Amino acid sequence: MSLWFTLFKKEWLEMVRNFKIIWVPLTFLLLGSMDPLTSYYMPKMIDALGGLPEGTVIEIPYPSPPDSLMMSVAQFDTIGVLIIVLITMGLIAGERKSGVAAMILVKPVPFGFYITAKWAASLLLMWLSYITGMLASWYYTGVLFGWIPFGEFLTALILYGVWLTLIMTLTLFFSAVFKVPGLAGFCSIALAIVINLVSGVLSHRLKWSPALLQTYAGEYLHSGEFSAGTFPSILLATAAIIFLMVFAIIIFRNKELSG
Amino acid sequence: MxxxxxxxxxxxxxxxxxxxxxxxxxxxxxxxxxxxxxxxxxxxxxxxxxxxxxxxxxxxxxxxxxxxxxxxxxxxxxxxxxxxxxxxxxxxxxxxxxxxxxxxxxxxxxxxxxxxxxxxxxxxxxxxxxxxxxxxxxxxxxxxxxxxxxxxxxxxxxxxxxxxxxxxxxxxxxxxxxxxxxxxxxxxxxxxxxxxxxxxxxxxxxxxxxxxxxARLREKYRQAKIDLTLGNVKDMELFIEQVSNKDFVQSFLVNGNAATFFVENVEEAKTVFLREILEQHLPLIKFEISKMSLEDVFMKVVRS
Incomplete structure (x- = not known):
């Protein structure tokens, strides 16, 4: 187990040294605070800067608190996902490409340790950043539009976080399969888009799709009750995460690490 | 072990x-x-x-x-x-x-x-x-x-x-x-x-x-090596014709007017080679006897 922690600590130290530990949470913080702030101040800004003819009445209704929070989640679902994929796609593929993976894996390091340590470190960074962003959104939403009870906020946060975790795991899986980081990134994003599209179009038939967790988080905030597909999707996402990790390890173990 | x-x-x-x-x-x-x-x-x-x-x-x-x-x-x-x-x-x-x-x-x-x-x-x-x-x-x-x-x-x-x-x-x-x-x-x-x-x-x-x-490789390839350079390519061809069928010559490599012979019995080879050169009036430029280096062993092994 101490061997696993050695690997984990190395991953963490690397994130500290290349400043991922700072810029990723900061980006999420920015993404999270942007929507509540612009929704609130936009009418005033147009008023001040807009040069609209005298007497024009601008009526932009304020979003409800759940809508405001879910606008931030929508940001995480695009730019946030992109960032997660970008910082994860090279973790294994990059080390194989540079050859440093061969230096490490000729030492008696279990392949499972090597991959799960990377996964755990990424998981920690991802949740840290995501929680930072969500807290910012929750805070500004509360100050500007009304408070969402913290417990409900936390539940919604976890619901959508499961989807982000699945995306991160998917990227790490592709990173273990391919030697080129860009290809791993492309496959992850392409697959995420396809799942999102299919789930959106066939949302009545695919109630268990993890891509719908964003919708379910919103519905929960509005109604205070879980929609029918919520738990099946969480279950499926968890199963997929475990499945991806196991297969990443099996595929990686059977790969030849040089040449 | x-x-x-x-x-x-x-x-x-x-x-x-x-x-x-x-x-x-x-x-x-x-x-x-x-x-x-x-x-x-x-x-x-x-x-x-x-x-x-x-x-x-x-x-x-x-x-x-x-x-x-x-x-x-x-x-x-x-x-x-x-x-x-x-x-x-x-x-x-x-x-x-x-x-x-x-x-x-x-x-x-x-x-x-x-x-x-x-x-x-x-x-x-x-x-x-x-x-x-x-x-x-x-x-x-x-x-x-x-x-x-x-x-x-x-x-x-x-x-x-x-x-x-x-x-x-x-x-x-x-x-x-x-x-x-x-x-x-x-x-x-x-x-x-x-x-x-x-x-x-x-x-x-x-x-x-x-x-x-x-040690074993040195023993096995203990043969000597004779580097020979003659005035021109023609002379070398003539010389090769004369000596190539002698039993002490194990192998040889020719490169224009220069050649390397791997021989078993150095003394005999030396005498025969020099006598041949004198009798045929071949223009001798270089005649060198040396032990085989690892490089010679390698070249020999790789070419065979």
């Missing part, structure tokens, strides 16, 4: 055989050189021994250890172009490698300290690896291969990338290393092999064409 036994090892890439059935054993405290021209398969063999490549067929066993599959802990490996985490310091990387090799934190720190002295990196251990020169990287590479006291050290071209001073030092280091473990290193520079190794494996086109201790 043998540390590793390799039997009928084969490897193909995309149905192209690269290693065509290689067998050898390596003994404790021996330094063995894997010698061959570029593309002979040296790196491929080392990578298979290190576990980075899977053999297409054949077996690799460590006789004195129970066979539970993972033999990586017995092995220290230095690739041809070692790569590190550039953002770590030399000390951090070496201690990290030690801990991955199964040492505790304290053991790794002590051992890293020792090795920095051994490989002569004491000054630079606190610098980031991104600032290291090629020679420093090579030394750090050797240190990380040795940190967990492996039974077998595999070094892929450990001195090829170094300047003459660095080469001297690393070759000296190899002498010391074999006190602690078996060493197998690849090189295409025959002098290096001759200098430090106890045994030599000649690899050519994926096969071991000759192998043995330095």
């Amino acid at each position: 043998s540390v590793i036994r390799v039997e009928a090892l084969k490897k193909s890439f995309k149905n192209q055989p690269v290693i065509k059935g290689v067998s050898f054993t390596l003994g404790e405290n021996r330094c063995t050189a894997l010698v061959g021209p570029n593309g002979a398969g040296k790196t491929t063999i080392l990578r298979m021994l290190s576990g980075l490549l899977k053999p297409s067929s054949g077996t690799i066993t460590f006789p004195e250890t129970s066979n539970n599959g993972d033999f990586r802990k017995f092995i220290g490996y230095l690739p041809q172009h070692p790569v590190f985490y550039e953002w770590m310091t030399g000390k951090e990387f070496l201690e990290y490698a030690g801990k991955l090799g199964g040492l505790t934190k304290e053991e790794a720190a002590v051992r890293a300290e020792e090795l920095f002295e051994t490989v002569g990196l004491g000054e630079a251990k606190k610098k980031r690896i991104s600032k290291y020169s090629g020679g420093m990287r090579q030394r750090l590479g050797i240190a990380q291969a040795m940190i967990h006291r492996p039974r077998l050290l595999l070094l892929d071209e450990p001195v090829s990338a170094l300047d003459p001073i660095g080469r001297r030092e690393v070759l000296g280091l190899l002498e010391n290393l074999k006190k602690m473990s078996a060493v197998l290193f690849s090189t295409h520079i025959l002098n290096d092999a001759e200098e430090v190794s106890d045994e030599i494996l000649f690899l050519h086109k994926g096969e071991i064409v000759e192998a043995g201790t330095m």
